[in-house]
Amino acid sequence: MQQSIWQGIKLVFIKELTAGLRFKAAWAAMFMFALTTLACVSMALQGGVVEPRLLAALLWVCLFFAAMAGADRVFADEDTAGTLLTLRIFGPSQAVLLGKMLYTLFLLVLLAMFITPLFLLLMDVTVAAPLVLWGTMLLGCTGIAAAGTLIAALTTGASVHSGLFSILMLPVILPVFLPAISLTAGAFGSGGITGSYLGGMALYDLILLVGASILFDYLWYED
Amino acid sequence: MITIKFEAVTQSFYGRTIFQDINAELRSGTITAVTGQNGSGKSTLLKLAARFMLPAAGQVSVWEEARELRRAELRSRLAMVTPELRFYPRLTARENLAFLLGLRGITLDDAAFSALMMRVGLRETEIAAVFTGEFSTGMRQRLKLAALLASGADIWLLDEPGANLDAGGRELVLREARQAADEGRLVLWATNDGREEAAADAAIHLAGH
Numbered sequence: 001m002q003q004s005i006w007q008g009i010k011l012v013f014i015k016e017l018t019a020g021l022r023f024k025a026a027w028a029a030m031f032m033f034a035l036t037t038l039a040c041v042s043m044a045l046q047g048g049v050v051e052p053r054l055l056a057a058l059l060w061v062c063l064f065f066a067a068m069a070g071a072d073r074v075f076a077d078e079d080t081a082g083t084l085l086t087l088r089i090f091g092p093s094q095a096v097l098l099g100k101m102l103y104t105l106f107l108l109v110l111l112a113m114f115i116t117p118l119f120l121l122l123m124d125v126t127v128a129a130p131l132v133l134w135g136t137m138l139l140g141c142t143g144i145a146a147a148g149t150l151i152a153a154l155t156t157g158a159s160v161h162s163g164l165f166s167i168l169m170l171p172v173i174l175p176v177f178l179p180a181i182s183l184t185a186g187a188f189g190s191g192g193i194t195g196s197y198l199g200g201m202a203l204y205d206l207i208l209l210v211g212a213s214i215l216f217d218y219l220w221y222e223d
Numbered sequence: 224m225i226t227i228k229f230e231a232v233t234q235s236f237y238g239r240t241i242f243q244d245i246n247a248e249l250r251s252g253t254i255t256a257v258t259g260q261n262g263s264g265k266s267t268l269l270k271l272a273a274r275f276m277l278p279a280a281g282q283v284s285v286w287e288e289a290r291e292l293r294r295a296e297l298r299s300r301l302a303m304v305t306p307e308l309r310f311y312p313r314l315t316a317r318e319n320l321a322f323l324l325g326l327r328g329i330t331l332d333d334a335a336f337s338a339l340m341m342r343v344g345l346r347e348t349e350i351a352a353v354f355t356g357e358f359s360t361g362m363r364q365r366l367k368l369a370a371l372l373a374s375g376a377d378i379w380l381l382d383e384p385g386a387n388l389d390a391g392g393r394e395l396v397l398r399e400a401r402q403a404a405d406e407g408r409l410v411l412w413a414t415n416d417g418r419e420e421a422a423a424d425a426a427i428h429l430a431g432h
Contacts, residue, residue, distance in 0.1 A: 082309035090323040221294040
């Protein structure tokens, strides 16, 4: 009996969400990391005038490193619990990859929705272009989710999993990170929002998504 | 008719040869036992049959008539019971089965789930609200058998399927495996249990190195 890929993605997403809600370690790690970084940045810069570009970089640093604390767990948790073999027996590759990617994106969007208003409030930032800010957030989170899910799958089982994950993530995610900072700075009023950056981010996200989809089959099936 | 072919298969890990030059042809409708002492490579042979790993030398292939089954198609036709197989510890038995079987496009309604639990000797009322992480090893083994049975897979790869089961559970394994073979499924089991070995139609003995 064949399963439609959408149904498979939905099953994986719901399984991840159910397990995540029942064991909130990944959520807690991400949100606490973001909150701690934000509190440190906010206290260190209290009362100072900070340029929009630096503010944008700080926001993305908070988001990126908080994401690193949780995004690598989608496969590592399966490996630790010993359920990876079970998933490999029953789960079609694309449903597993896209379901986990969608769940990571969901977590990152939640994280962005939690951290961005707090950041704006604590750093006293006025947003000149909210739509650009949220568009950038969405595209940035999509890029981190796509790259993070694939690299998490690649590094699962490695003895220095977390270190390897961060090292591999950085070069892959830089083409998302740099325009995201630039666009966020623009949204914070530094002027010069370059629309093509948004297009570039969307295109790179698409490349990551397609690349991950093609490569994952080789990971999931031995031959 | 499904056939698994082992052609001059050798497997080694870190320079240590586990077994070498295995030639065998396993067919639907038969139970084949893989025997040998601990460390002789019984579990490895099962993983090779499922193509979860590739041999160091030689070839393992799975055929349906003249067509080779590979990747997703092969994966969707097999099911395994092995000590390494684990259920999601924070999901109930019903949730685990709904998820895993759902990935294969199989849905279990209440009646089918109840019948399945009864078939493998799990009391539905006792497990309804319990996460599988709280199951005993025997209960987990029975749940693995439930997933195997409900999957409708054509290839059964069983690694010590009677392990952790009481006498009734081991009887269940023998009965279900024989019925599966009679229905035309290919059953390959790794075992050191004399009764399981005797119940097989053929055997591959791994001498160990």
